[in-house]
Amino acid sequence: MSTAFSPISVDDLVAQIADGALLAVPADYSGAPMAATRALIRRGARNLRLVTVPQSTLQVDLLIGAGCVAEIETAAVTLGEFGVAPCFTRAVLAKTIKVIDATCPAIHAGLQASEKDVPFLPLRGILGSDLVKHRPDWKTIDNPMAAGGDPILLIPAIRPDVALFHAPMADREGNVWIGRRRELATIAHASKTTLVTVERLYDGSFFDEERLAAGALPAFYIQAVAVAERGATPVGLFGEYEPDLAHLRAYAKEARTEAGFAAYLAREVGTVKAAA
């Protein structure tokens, strides 16, 4: 038996994301897989159903603007300090994508339900929000553990087909180091397939170093790893590099028009493969 693994190319990695897949992606503070996202756009991905964990910024805006997305479950899409996410906003208003509005703890809870392979998790709060009216898949029940008269919301399990994120490093056994960004572990645990890009390879095993082991995601959750140096740029990567603020500021301005977004895509992402 061998524990050795071989990284693959970023293009081969994103080839494993089928059109129409339910794809989970992290927030911008948690390893946004930007190099893989650009490759996914170039490969001409279509009809992706995104789940943001729990919100997103540039990554999702690019996928939507490039026409890769059919629907998105999210707690928010925004460029943060730089304003609205222009492609997301345009697509929602034009109804070219379907938005399934959620709230951060509900997305975390749905993934946690899948970690346990149970059909739902209950959450306090949220009752009386209009979100509940528009989420027929969220059910309010009377707490069966109480004497009665205690309504509580059930959040169904979220089981993504694919999780895709960027992390600082993978070791020689294919374990991936995520540090304290434990939501990446949750996404991987909950998803059928996990694809990861990393800054670099670590010569050894994280499990030989107790301090690294605590932040490791075991290889048995991970189907493939590709090396993509500065693979979260222009979004930053925890502990590694900061966001490119000038780039993000310029994007917020340029992508305000469809022509501006097309120019950005041609310049920063490259040629998109024509639909087959």
Add this chain to the structure above:
Amino acid sequence: MTDCKPEELLAATLAAQIPSVRHIAVGAASPIPAAAALLHQMRTTERVHVTILHSRRYNSFTDGGRELFDAAAQGRIDVFFLGGVQIDGEANINLVGLGTYPDLTQRFPGSFGAPYMTFVVPNVILFREEHSPRTLVTKVDFVTAPGWSPDGVWRRGGPKALVTGRAVMAFDATRRRFRLASVHPGETADGVQDATGFAFDMPDAVPTTPVPDKATLGLLRGPIAAKLREFYPDFADRVFPVPA
């Protein structure tokens, strides 16, 4: 009057709404609440924990994105700030869009954690710089987070106050109504009423919001501006420019 920027007045005013607590948390896109939380921390003699989600230094969670919500669910977070593109007279907030959902005429980023935090955190402070009939409305188009809940629905906390660019209002969840607490320097009670789209209680005498003193401004412009620069660089550069 001390020469003070609107953002400094608002940070000091938000800080004044923070009671004696153990843990203040600040969510996404909230530079002024972040400044207020840090100001409270620097001025109190009590041990108080400040979490600022978009900071590395002020974010000590080690169990993933859910930990904030799980900690809040257990009552381990005492104060949280929520904005609202629209806020109505019953302290409902809208972070989703304008129009009849899902047929929106305008789309905002989304609900974030608001529908949850407003239930589990004892002291929610609502904050919106723009105080106009456009933002403070009779009824929000979409209830992202309800300001109150009917009897029988579990709820630990909710909105206690609303701070805007013109005034401070206190919220009474049992009466589902705001009461004007103070108007900022240069504002009048009548002016605030004209700028507000919902009805609220008006006391006989309306005090003026205190302007931050020299020591407070020194903290905001010095150590707090330096801390904010880590996670809100654009805000820090705009409000607290580094002298050339």
